[in-house]
Amino acid sequence: MDGVLWRGETPLPGLGRFFQTLRAADYRFILATNNATRTAAMYHDRLRRFGVEVPAEQILTSAEATAHYLRRELPPGASVYAVGARGLQEALEAVGFTLVSPGADGGGSLPPVAAVVVGLAPEAGYRQLATAASLIRAGALFVGTNPDLTLPTESGSQPGAGALLAFVQAASGVAPTIIGKPAPPLLEEALRRMDAEPAETLMVGDRLETDIIGAAALGLQTALVLTGVTRAEELPGAPIRPDRVFAGLDELSDYLERPMPAAVPSDE
Numbered sequence: 001m002d003g004v005l006w007r008g009e010t011p012l013p014g015l016g017r018f019f020q021t022l023r024a025a026d027y028r029f030i031l032a033t034n035n036a037t038r039t040a041a042m043y044h045d046r047l048r049r050f051g052v053e054v055p056a057e058q059i060l061t062s063a064e065a066t067a068h069y070l071r072r073e074l075p076p077g078a079s080v081y082a083v084g085a086r087g088l089q090e091a092l093e094a095v096g097f098t099l100v101s102p103g104a105d106g107g108g109s110l111p112p113v114a115a116v117v118v119g120l121a122p123e124a125g126y127r128q129l130a131t132a133a134s135l136i137r138a139g140a141l142f143v144g145t146n147p148d149l150t151l152p153t154e155s156g157s158q159p160g161a162g163a164l165l166a167f168v169q170a171a172s173g174v175a176p177t178i179i180g181k182p183a184p185p186l187l188e189e190a191l192r193r194m195d196a197e198p199a200e201t202l203m204v205g206d207r208l209e210t211d212i213i214g215a216a217a218l219g220l221q222t223a224l225v226l227t228g229v230t231r232a233e234e235l236p237g238a239p240i241r242p243d244r245v246f247a248g249l250d251e252l253s254d255y256l257e258r259p260m261p262a263a264v265p266s267d268e
């Protein structure tokens, strides 16, 4: 969403028309983000402020994709230790997991848990990460919401979830299973929700190394918009080419509004 639909607090040009285009042509769509700190409901509210109504069920965060991934891996109601913000905690509780918390100082001894989930956690400190590492060493599954090492903010680049994962991986000696782009689980959950096949699905993203590489690996069609992270100048030397490149949402809408090739043979 960031870099495609908006930048920071500013909606990108063509936002309203883009959703009209999707609905007029009856495209199924999911808005998928690596951000695990916010809930789908928070994104729904943000889009409403921008004049666009999208049901929360059509918004998928890496936190929710993590919860659904673990629901398939663990027994119902299993204990999970989560280092993450509200979006992650709520997503895990929503599918019935029991969140185990070591308390504000991160200290104390914890009973074994089935899984440790690490996402971006602005409040996390050494003790919480140390507890995560020791639970993983004791046998808990280690899952990371998203691999982003940094995230762009208004005040410059800040450490992302991937930086915390690197800390816990170094301390535990175990590599996490990653849910967010470019790893498959987030995109697979989006396909499941749309009941869509990869080849009939277009991934629209602003980052070559996550959105485009991850989607191409799963066999989706790919479109890069140049309103976010990846710049046009980077494309010639890049290891992968998106199937299509658009300046922004208006060009993308033009493309989606074009007459489609006939699905059935015509009488011509």
Ligand SMILES: [Mg+2]
Residues within 6 Å of the ligand: 001, 002, 003, 004, 205, 206, 207, 228
């Ligand atoms: Mg983006």
